[in-house]
Amino acid sequence: MTGLDKIISQILEDAGKEAQEISEKAKSEVQYILEDAKEGCKKIAAENDVKLAEEATSYMERIKSSAELKKRQSVLLAKQQVITEMLNQAYDTLLGKEGEEYFTLIEKMLNKFVLPKEGEIYFSKKDLDRMPQGFEAVIEKAASSKGGSLVLVKEPKNIDGGFILVYGGVEENCSFKALLAARRDELSDKVHAMLFS
Numbered sequence: 001m002t003g004l005d006k007i008i009s010q011i012l013e014d015a016g017k018e019a020q021e022i023s024e025k026a027k028s029e030v031q032y033i034l035e036d037a038k039e040g041c042k043k044i045a046a047e048n049d050v051k052l053a054e055e056a057t058s059y060m061e062r063i064k065s066s067a068e069l070k071k072r073q074s075v076l077l078a079k080q081q082v083i084t085e086m087l088n089q090a091y092d093t094l095l096g097k098e099g100e101e102y103f104t105l106i107e108k109m110l111n112k113f114v115l116p117k118e119g120e121i122y123f124s125k126k127d128l129d130r131m132p133q134g135f136e137a138v139i140e141k142a143a144s145s146k147g148g149s150l151v152l153v154k155e156p157k158n159i160d161g162g163f164i165l166v167y168g169g170v171e172e173n174c175s176f177k178a179l180l181a182a183r184r185d186e187l188s189d190k191v192h193a194m195l196f197s
Helices: 003-096 099-113 125-130 135-145 178-182 184-197
Strands: 118-122 150-151 162-167 171-177
Touching: 003 099, 003 178, 099 125, 099 162, 099 171, 135 150, 162 178, 171 178, 178 184
Parallel strands: 118 150
Antiparallel strands: 118 162, 162 171
8 A cells, every 4th residue: 555545545434434423413403403492392282281281271261151141131131120120010009099099199189289379180081081070179278288289180181190280480390100219229229129139
């Protein structure tokens, strides 16, 4: 073997060793990169699991909150319907009163609502037709007890029950419908307390 062959052989041997070292180093780095990538994937997966769990919890809380709101709204609507029905029944009961019972109620209302002024009182056609004899004296007595006077006007007003007072051109609607409407909130609270407390 000549000197040149020895040098070439040495170079090839050194190159082979170096290639072997580079290959082993590359394999080691590839292994490190793969393990690092696996760890990164595990970390990302764990973060996604946490994020998905948080989103699922948040979504469930929103659904629960929405369901509770709908339940409260349904209960409130049902209560309002019951209250409205009770008030309608009260209105129908007032309208259903007959004869003496009805006009005794009207007398109580007069004592409550007349003013110490001169005025007029109007009734519905039905009430004018069924008004007992002498009821004009009851009206005048109620008005004079407050220091005023009332004239019964024979012209009917378009109301179901109760009456309308007119003082100096200003009407005070004392019909059952108007009185119930004016006190609806207060009566609703009372009915609510009776039924749902």
